[in-house]
Every structure is written in C-alpha cells, then in structure tokens.
Amino acid sequence: MESAPSQTDFLVIGAGVAGLRAAVELAAAGTVLVLAKREVTDSNTQWAQGGIAAALSDEDEISLHLQDTLEAGDGLCNPQAAKVLVEDAPERIDELIQWGTEFDRQGTKLTFGREGAHSRNRILHAHGDSTGREILRALYAKSQTLKNISVREFEFSANLIVQNGRVCGVHLINEKGEQQQTTASAVLLATGGMGQIYRNTTNPAVATGDGVAMAFRAGAEVSDMEFIQFHPTALYLKSAPRFLLSEALRGEGAYLRNIELDRFMPKYHPMGELAPRDVVARAIVHELEVSSVKDPLVYLDLTHLDADYIKKRFPRIYSTCMQLNIDITADLIPIRPAAHYAMGGVRTDLEGRCTLPGLYAAGEAAATGVHGANRLASNSLLEGLVFGARAGKTMRDELRHAPAGSSEPNRAVSNGPIDTATEAVIGELQDLMWQDVGIVRSGPRLKAAIEQLSRIAPRMAHPQTRRAHEAQNLHALGLLVARSALAREESRGAHYRTDFPAHDDAKFLKHSIVKGDSIRFA
Numbered sequence: 015m016e017s018a019p020s021q022t023d024f025l026v027i028g029a030g031v032a033g034l035r036a037a038v039e040l041a042a043a044g045t046v047l048v049l050a051k052r053e054v055t056d057s058n059t060q061w062a063q064g065g066i067a068a069a070l071s072d073e074d075e076i077s078l079h080l081q082d083t084l085e086a087g088d089g090l091c092n093p094q095a096a097k098v099l100v101e102d103a104p105e106r107i108d109e110l111i112q113w114g115t116e117f118d119r120q121g122t123k124l125t126f127g128r129e130g131a132h133s134r135n136r137i138l139h140a141h142g143d144s145t146g147r148e149i150l151r152a153l154y155a156k157s158q159t160l161k162n163i164s165v166r167e168f169e170f171s172a173n174l175i176v177q178n179g180r181v182c183g184v185h186l187i188n189e190k191g192e193q194q195q196t197t198a199s200a201v202l203l204a205t206g207g208m209g210q211i212y213r214n215t216t217n218p219a220v221a222t223g224d225g226v227a228m229a230f231r232a233g234a235e236v237s238d239m240e241f242i243q244f245h246p247t248a249l250y251l252k253s254a255p256r257f258l259l260s261e262a263l264r265g266e267g268a269y270l271r272n273i274e275l276d277r278f279m280p281k282y283h284p285m286g287e288l289a290p291r292d293v294v295a296r297a298i299v300h301e302l303e304v305s306s307v308k309d310p311l312v313y314l315d316l317t318h319l320d321a322d323y324i325k326k327r328f329p330r331i332y333s334t335c336m337q338l339n340i341d342i343t344a345d346l347i348p349i350r351p352a353a354h355y356a357m358g359g360v361r362t363d364l365e366g367r368c369t370l371p372g373l374y375a376a377g378e379a380a381a382t383g384v385h386g387a388n389r390l391a392s393n394s395l396l397e398g399l400v401f402g403a404r405a406g407k408t409m410r411d412e413l414r415h416a417p418a419g420s421s422e423p424n425r426a427v428s429n430g431p432i433d434t435a436t437e438a439v440i441g442e443l444q445d446l447m448w449q450d451v452g453i454v455r456s457g458p459r460l461k462a463a464i465e466q467l468s469r470i471a472p473r474m475a476h477p478q479t480r481r482a483h484e485a486q487n488l489h490a491l492g493l494l495v496a497r498s499a500l501a502r503e504e505s506r507g508a509h510y511r512t513d514f515p516a517h518d519d520a521k522f523l524k525h526s527i528v529k530g531d532s533i534r535f536a
C-alpha cells in the first residue's frame with residue numbers, strides 16, 4: 015500500500031457530501047487530497063434516506079423554505095446562513111443533476127416528497143429512499159474525472175498540525191497503524207456527525223466526531239454543541255442496529271401508536287405525526303414512561319397505506335425490515351428515538367472559515383448556525399453541498415504555499431487486536447450520555463454526567479490506536495455536549511431541560527461558544 019503524499023495544496027478530511035463537493039471546487043486551483051477513515055461508502059451521507067430539500071417545485075418559493083428553516087431552528091438560526099442555504103440550493107441541485115445524480119421523476123418531472131415541519135412538498139429523493147447513496151455516487155464519479163483530486167481510503171486523521179498559530183496539516187494513521195504527516199495550504203474538516211457518543215444512534219460507526227474534537231484540541235471555537243437532534247423513529251429490535259425509519263414514512267401518512275395501539279401524536283401537537291422531531295421524540299419518551307407495561311414499545315403503523323406504493327417508494331426500508339422479519343406493509347414496526355444529527359460543531363463563518371487560520375469546516379462537522387436549535391428535515395445534505403462548495407471556493411481564493419512536508423520516518427503504532435478496555439470505556443460513555451445527556455435533561459443529571467466523564471478521562475488520555483483516538487474524541491465531545499447543555503438554562507429546539515422547561519430569550523437567544531475551558535453565549 016502506497017502511503018499518502020507528505021504535501022498537497024488542499025487537504026480535505028472526509029469524503030461525504032461536504033468533502034467531495036468542496037474537492038470538486040478546489041480541483042481547478044491545485045492538488046486535493048481527500049481522506050476517508052474507512053471506505054468512501056462508509057459515511058452518514060451514504061445512509062441518508064429521505065432526501066434533500068430545495069424550493070424547486072411550481073408550488074414552492076425560496077422564501078417559504080427559509081421560513082420553515084427558521085421556524086424549525088426555534089429562534090436560533092443565523093438568518094444570513096439560512097438565507098444562503100435556501101438561495102444557493104437550486105443552483106447546487108442543478109449542478110448535481112448535470113453531474114449525473116438521478117433524482118426520482120414522474121415522466122420527466124422531478125417528484126417532491128413531504129417531511130415534518132415543511133409547509134410544501136420540496137424533498138427530492140433518489141431510488142425511493144437511497145438519496146444520500148445516489149448523491150455520493152454522482153459526486154464521487156465527478157471527483158474521479160478531475161485529475162487533481164486523489165481520494166485515499168482508510169487514512170485516519172488523528173490530530174491537526176498547527177505552526178505559528180496556523181493549521182497546516184494533519185497527523186495520519188494508516189490502515190497498518192503507521193503514522194505520517196501531510197502538510198497543506200489549508201485543511202477542510204468534513205468529518206461528519208458524532209452520533210456515536212450515544213448508545214442509541216442512527217449514525218454508522220464512523221460517526222465519532224473526530225474533526226470537531228481535533229479542532230477543539232487545536233484551539234478552535236466550537237458552537238451549539240448542546241443541540242443534538244434525536245430522530246423519533248429508529249427501528250427498535252434488541253439484536254439489530256438502530257436502522258432509521260425515515261420521516262418521509264410519516265410524510266406519506268404513517269401513524270404512531272402506543273402500546274395500547276392508540277394514535278397519540280394529535281394530543282401533543284396540531285401537526286400530529288408531522289410535528290417537529292424534538293416534539294415527536296419527547297412525546298414518545300413520555301408515552302414510554304407513562305405506560306404501565308414493563309419494557310413498553312411504540313409502533314409506526316403503515317398498514318392502512320397502499321402496500322404496493324410503499325414497497326416502491328421505500329424499497330430499502332422495506333427490504334431491510336423484511337430481512338428482520340417485519341413486513342412494513344402488514345406489521346406494526348417497533349420504534350424508539352435515537353441520536354441522529356448534531357446541529358453544533360466547529361464554528362465557521364458563511365465561507366467555511368473556522369476561528370483558527372488555515373482551518374475550514376463544512377457539513378455536519380461545522381456550525382454555521384444554519385439549523386439553529388433544531389434542523390429542518392432534509393436540510394443537512396443540502397448544507398453539505400452548499401457550504402462545501404463555499405468553503406472550497408474560499409480555500410481556493412486564499413491559496414498559499416503549503417509548508418514542506420515532514421521527512422520524519424513513519425512510526426508504527428498498533429491498530430489491533432480489538433482492545434477490550436477501549437471498547438468498555440466507549441460503552442460506558444455511550445450509556446452515560448444516553449441516560450444523562452439525552453432527550454430529556456436536568457441540571458443535577460448533567461452535573462453528575464460531567465463528574466463521571468471527568469473520572470473516566472484518564473482511561474483515554476494517551477491513545478495508541480485509531481480506535482483509542484476515537485474514544486478520546488468521543489469523550490471530548492461528550493463533555494462539550496454536557497457542558498453546553500448545563501450552561502443553557504432553558505429549553506429550546508432539541509435541547510430540553512425539566513428544570514428550565516421554557517425559553518429564556520433574554521439570556522439565551524444566543525449561540526453557545528466553547529473554547530478550551532471557557533464557555534460564553536453570543
């Protein structure tokens with residue numbers, strides 16, 4: 015296996031929608047090295063089912079998309095960022111189509127689905143429920159036509175290199191456990207989500223938030239970390255992963271039923287099953303808590319919908335559930351909420367610049383403020399596209415000479431066998447986060463979680479393997495989420511505290527910003 019080059023013009027860490035879109039933008043200006051820690055197909059992008067939002071249908075307007083985005087964000091969206099998102103959307107989608115993305119159509123016309131908290135049908139989807147996979151396929155194919163781009167799989171980025179206050183490269187660990195450094199004019203973090211800080215998550219195993227943790231360690235500001243979106247409907251079978259059951263199912267008319275088989279959402283919100291995700295997730299938690307049954311369940315019910323249509327519209331969900339002996343057209347589907355999306359991340363401006371010179375971020379790893387306190391469904395693939403392109407353009411415009419690559423010989427560290435101590439501490443952390451820093455929070459439990467996280471810190475202090483680096487990153491992120499959640503003494507969007515159940519606009523209509531040990535609201 016050839017090692018990664020020691021120098022490149024641009025380094026893009028992450029090969030999901032944000033990283034690949036940025037790479038395409040950068041290719042005209044210099045060499046671009048795109049890194050993925052596993053296969054290119056292993057990312058949150060690959061798993062995105064429901065679709066991508068854009069005001070493109072005849073019945074829609076950009077101003078309505080903006081209004082829905084701001085409403086979902088519960089007062090905390092950065093309005094400029096949200097405006098950029100919805101205004102850039104049509105052009106970015108057109109481009110994707112030109113590059114070969116096959117969105118679903120009826121005849122020649124694009125078809126638009128509906129999801130929670132959208133006032134119009136505006137969700138483009140591909141192969142029914144494989145939208146992310148199709149976008150990734152097309153972007154990757156496009157990147158392969160550009161000779162300046164090289165994509166390297168199984169290259170794990172462990173830490174940023176900072177020289178004279180400027181980020182200029184990264185320490186890598188390859189598949190064999192060999193370390194090396196690669197330097198660059200600029201580094202883009204497009205490392206995706208951090209769902210793995212929780213026991214129950216829809217995110218794949220790669221979603222350990224490495225980019226956010228690396229940036230924080232290097233001294234960058236992170237923002238809005240308390241806002242984690244919990245998806246209400248993940249499949250809940252003891253022996254199976256928490257497979258996502260897309261919101262689009264409820265968009266097509268699926269009901270939620272409690273253990274008594276009653277439809278309960280209408281009593282929680284006028285939009286019923288299409289209420290914002292945080293409302294639905296908390297309603298489910300409440301239904302589970304008040305049930306007199308031991309180990310109760312909540313169900314998603316599609317049995318009243320047209321079976322042939324459902325099979326055609328959701329082929330991936332249908333076949334995955336069938337493999338687990340659930341026929342979604344005939345059976346009730348057991349579900350529970352699961353951690354799904356991080357609204358916060360590395361703080362950036364509208365052009366993807368972080369607070370450390372030389373460092374940029376885009377996609378789920380970034381906090382542009384576009385989602386505020388809660389993300390509108392199907393706005394995140396779009397965010398990756400729009401802000402990936404913008405970050406790429408800025409990095410291109412700000413190109414300078416990369417410092418010389420290091421001639422330091424590679425040092426081998428171990429990558430295996432599976433270290434049971436590391437797995438055990440990750441499991442402890444995930445349980446703790448789920449119980450005390452999850453959907454329903456309170457001051458005493460958040461304080462207890464922070465104390466417990468501080469106690470387990472020494473067990474992750476000196477990582478030697480890729481997995482141990484992930485553990486250290488999960489720990490850093492867990493603490494950031496807990497500290498930010500404790501500091502925000504109100505409830506807003508996806509952040510709910512029983513001891514402060516209302517908004518406090520006077521104090522908290524602001525973003526939380528953490529740098530090192532200090533936390534502020536601005």
Ligand SMILES: Cc1cc2nc3c(=O)[nH]c(=O)nc-3n(C[C@H](O)[C@H](O)[C@H](O)COP(=O)(O)OP(=O)(O)OC[C@H]3O[C@@H](n4cnc5c(N)ncnc54)[C@H](O)[C@@H]3O)c2cc1C
Nearest residue numbers: 028029030031032051058059064065171206377378392395
């Ligand atoms: C099940 C599921 C369904 C979803 N459905 C939708 C939907 O319908 N619509 C929507 O808009 N959004 C959806 N989302 C959210 C959306 O998929 C993500 O927010 C988006 O794809 C993130 O893209 P990204 O490019 O930022 O990161 P990702 O696609 O997650 O890519 C991250 C990349 O970073 C690499 N990486 C990470 N750490 C390192 C490291 N240390 N070193 C090297 N490489 C690294 C990974 O290998 C990967 O290539 C869904 C998410 C999930 C999990």
